[in-house]
Amino acid sequence: MMFDAIGIAGTGLAVHRKWLDSVADNLANVNTATSTDGEAFRAKYVVAQAGEENGVYVRGIEQGDAQGRIVHEPDHPLADGEGNVRYPDIDLSEQMGSLVMAQRGYQVNAAVVDRARDSYQAALQIGRGQ
Template sequence: MTFDAIGVAGTGLTVHRKWLDAISDNIANVNTVTGTDGEAFRARYVLAAAGEDGGVYVQGAAYGDAEGRLVHEPDHPLADADGYVRYPDIDMAAQMSQLILAQRGYQASAAVVDRAKDTYTAALQIGRN
């Protein structure tokens, strides 16, 4: 039972770490500019699914719109003839909310691993006495 708890919580740690990685990549690229002839940076979203063993696993990734948003910046070196450049369509507020959720999930999974480890250690101590 204890090893099951560690295994299930371990899958949660992995999914939340990958979620945090995706969010940090999205935030880091929120101001990445491209010309209007190219694609905007596409935000990455982690898709998770429940496993048969009670854990959770990364099923894949979904990506944001490559169209992004056009911004009029005629002085930008990548601006087209009409003065537009392409920015990613990333909502910073939504990313920050997702960041908090992913951090809390990671912390909860880590706490489960710690509690299960403590339980296993206590059981070993009882067995020795």
């Protein structure tokens, strides 16, 4: 039973770590400009799915829109003839909310692993008669 808890929480740790990585990548590139003839940075979104037995896994990574958003910045070195550059279409507040949820999920799964380990160690101590 305790090993099941550790295994299930371990899958949650893996998914939340991947989610944290994708959010960090999105936040790092929120202000990455490109020329209008290229693609904008494409945000990454983790798609999780319940496992067949227990736990969860990353089914895949979906990418955001390559069109991004066009911003008029005539002084930008990548500006086109009309003074426009392309930025990713990433909502900063949405990403910050995702960051908090991914952090909390990671922390909760780590706590489950810690508590299951502590319970297992306590059971071993009882078995030794101490």
